Amino acid sequence: MKTKKQTADFLHIGAKLLAWYKIHGRDLPFRKTKDPYKIWICEIIFQQTRIEQGLNHYENFIQRFPDVQTLANADNDEVLLYWKGLGYYSRALNLHHASQQIVNDFNGKFPKKYEDILKLKGVGKYTAAAISSICFNEKIPAVDGNFYRVLSRVFADDFDISDSKAFSYFSDLALMMMPEKNPGHYNEAMMDLGSEICKPKNPKCETCPLNFDCLAFNSGKVQDFPQKSKKVKITDLELEYFFVEFGKSFLIRQRKDDFIWKRLYEFPTEIPKSFEKYIGAQKTISHKLTHKNLTIHIYKVKLNSKREFQKFGEENGFLVSDFEDFHYKSFPKPLENYLNSLI
Structure with missing residues (x-):
């Protein structure tokens, strides 16, 4: 007392x-x-x-x-x-x-x-x-x-x-x-x-x-001072994205509420085997979050067939975006920077 x-x-x-x-x-x-x-x-x-x-x-x-x-x-x-x-x-x-x-x-x-x-x-x-x-x-x-x-x-x-x-x-x-x-x-x-x-x-x-x-x-x-004994463990995480495009359009979807970047928009994380022949340039980005070091690989997939593009998007729940309207949606910073680099 x-x-x-x-x-x-x-x-x-x-x-x-x-x-x-x-x-x-x-x-x-x-x-x-x-x-x-x-x-x-x-x-x-x-x-x-x-x-x-x-x-x-x-x-x-x-x-x-x-x-x-x-x-x-x-x-x-x-x-x-x-x-x-x-x-x-x-x-x-x-x-x-x-x-x-x-x-x-x-x-x-x-x-x-x-x-x-x-x-x-x-x-x-x-x-x-x-x-x-x-x-x-x-x-x-x-x-x-x-x-x-x-x-x-x-x-x-x-x-x-x-x-x-x-x-x-x-x-x-x-x-x-x-x-x-x-x-x-x-x-x-x-x-x-x-x-x-x-x-x-x-x-x-x-x-x-x-x-x-x-x-x-x-x-x-x-x-x-102050004294602190516990140090937060930093983990390394690798992510893989495929920038699937046809003409000036590309595919995006909104992330769920679990894990990082809740409800933000992202690119496809998987593509069918038939798309692999269209893979072109790859970009690797390093990005830090509070407790994670991210390494992000983005592969450019340029399709020649509008039908293939639409079919893949519709079957997997993707939205079609383009370079004029993507600014009206919220992307994780590294993906936003990637899009800006393509303009």
């Missing part, structure tokens, strides 16, 4: 953080609103995308889908199209699904409570805490990698951040520092401090508002 003195010390650090944020917080367009829909969209986009890269995508997405109802009513392909360039397309699919949850389960109104927000598809504890604290003043820390790094360094805490209990451990620690008022600003301040000052490499400790209290800084051990 923490003493009154310990509580006061923790709150003192939180107060310093809020004072710094009031002056140095980033001026971002989504911070000018308390609309939970817009905060939700921005939190999902910026989970895997740097702010400077994602701002235009955020503004375009909000312009096309300004509210939950518009997003829920949209066609799945169009949602993916407006997500184009952001990667991790399962996020877009989850947003679309969750918008329909809000319409069906919450009468079209964004849920206000942390527990209800957490029920939405694709929303984890961090995102639910961010929305509920920023929009509804719930006192819940939005713990993410920034929190782990800042708190580990401030307290020179060697708790393993890869441990399954790390989220609860650092949530409790963050809550001790969280002021009664403005929990949303506290969470945003921690995000800004971790992003702009307390960086994983080359942190700007001299300008950090918490450097007087930071045990890691004062002991010269900043780079020793």
